[in-house]
Amino acid sequence: MQTVKMVITGPFSAGKTEFIRSISEIEVVSTEQNISTDAEKKEKEQTTVAMDFGRITVDDDLVLYLFGTPGQRRFDFMWEILAEGMLGFVVMVDSAKPETFREAKSILETFRAYAPTPYVVAANKQDHPDAWSADDLRIALRIEEGVKLLPCVAKDKESVKGVLLELLYSILEEMDAG
Amino acid sequence: MPLQGNLRDFSTTQLLNLINLAGKSGTLTFFEGKRTGEVENLGDQKRERIVAGQERAAMSFRSGKLIFAKMTGQDGSLISVLNKAGKLTDEQARIIRERAKNTTDKALALLLINANYVSQNDVVTCIQQHTLDVVYNLMAWNDNPFRLDEDVHPDGSRIQVPIDLENVIIEGARRIREIAELNQHLPNLDMALKFPDNPKEKFKGIHLSVEEWRVVSFVNPKNTIRQIAKANNMSETEIRRVVYGLEQAGLVEMVKPPGMEQAAAGDRRRRPPQKPQVQRVTVNRLIDKIRSI
Incomplete structure (x- = not known):
């Protein structure tokens, strides 16, 4: 049985767990912990402390694993472990939270340093009234033209499929390029 | 919007x-x-x-x-x-x-x-x-x-x-x-300042501005730069500019205040990146599967 791994990363509350939950065939194995303070609860009730784990079975011989990284820097010791052997990665960005853009860019650079694998950037929460457009995000995050920056709504399965397919197309393109 | x-x-x-x-x-x-x-x-x-x-x-x-x-x-x-x-x-x-x-x-x-x-x-x-x-x-x-x-x-x-x-x-x-x-030179405002040895010698003939004197009056290894800025109602940029000038002139030195924890070492050694061995046909199978979900 061959297993293939993709990593879904991004800042705290960017929508990584939701993304995996939308497409995984199994109930996502989440290592989430209740958030303790009221201030943090305003953002979300739980946060991932080690990783999320989702699965897509292609057939008896091939399985795709989706690993979601914890967003907080204090858990970044997990990032490198999760990045090991990944086929590619998705950087999730909360398009409605410009205060997280700098962190998103930093995470992107960190993962690029871990492994020279293809990646795409998902401009999540595009259904939010305050969401920055993908074009504006590209400029804000200084994402190169050759890198795909895709509008995304992580709770919408079709949108998640679109992001994963674009990542796979990028992987094919890189294989073609040699 | x-x-x-x-x-x-x-x-x-x-x-x-x-x-x-x-x-x-x-x-x-x-x-x-x-x-x-x-x-x-x-x-x-x-x-x-x-x-x-x-x-x-x-x-x-x-x-x-x-x-x-x-x-x-x-x-x-x-x-x-x-x-x-x-x-x-x-x-x-x-x-x-x-x-x-x-x-x-x-x-x-x-x-x-x-x-x-x-x-x-x-x-x-x-x-x-x-x-x-x-x-x-x-x-x-x-x-x-x-x-x-x-x-x-x-x-x-x-x-x-x-x-x-x-x-x-x-x-x-x-x-x-x-x-x-300035931020790069003085990234951590939680550091403290102290006078170098023989401060009297160093201060001889030096003309300080009012702002510099205000900072100098708070120099003590127990006071962090942030606390000095607060006491003098100075912005972070202002205090950095003043401290930078004083430090360059050799009038103050930076020290860790008592109890300051060592910054966590963030430069863990990393293994060289490894690319997974995946063939084109595998990627195409993944594409077909995701399309069909």
Whole structure:
């Protein structure tokens, strides 16, 4: 049985767990912990402390694993472990939270340093009234033209499929390029 | 929907770059940052939530060019701008203000040019300089909420002089770089200061500014630089500039205050990256599967 791994990363509350939950065939194995303070609860009730784990079975011989990284820097010791052997990665960005853009860019650079694998950037929460457009995000995050920056709504399965397919197309393109 | 955020996350230079590259039109408004006392959570980082208060300044753009800028409470009328630039005397400005109360800036500019008070070039240059002064002043702001409304445009009676943003961004970036260099030199305001050995010798013949004396009076290994800044009501940039000067002159040295923890070592050794051995056919099978979900 061959297993293939993709990593879904991004800042705290960017929508990584939701993304995996939308497409995984199994109930996502989440290592989430209740958030303790009221201030943090305003953002979300739980946060991932080690990783999320989702699965897509292609057939008896091939399985795709989706690993979601914890967003907080204090858990970044997990990032490198999760990045090991990944086929590619998705950087999730909360398009409605410009205060997280700098962190998103930093995470992107960190993962690029871990492994020279293809990646795409998902401009999540595009259904939010305050969401920055993908074009504006590209400029804000200084994402190169050759890198795909895709509008995304992580709770919408079709949108998640679109992001994963674009990542796979990028992987094919890189294989073609040699 | 308007683009909005806070300058602490997205600087004025970055905003101007975005507007320039995207060729945007509209008005970028900056607000007073109202502290709410609420804590917002950004992963590991916690900080006070700041919401938009009163309008403080605005810049307007057409097709990615700066065409207008104003500070709230500042008289940006043509008369004031020309007076400030020395093109009109105080007396001339007072008389024109009285006689042309209901005249728009555009109409007034025509009258002044026809009456040979000023040339067209004077008007354009002075308005341009006023606009740039406002913008460069704004570059130093770093904690204000902003909003870009693409359907809001300046009052048509105002004189609008299109200015390419590239040069504005370069100059703005230069000013910010100066601040960044200070930050780089003095990244941790939780360090303390102490006098070097033989401080009397070092201070001999040195003339310090009032601000420097104020800082020097608090120098003690128990006081962090942040505490000194707070006691003197100085911004982070101001205290950095002063401490940098004192340190370069050998008048103070940086030390860790008692109880300061060692910064966590973030440079763990990394294994060389490994690419997974996956064939093209495998990727195609994954594509087919995801399409079919």
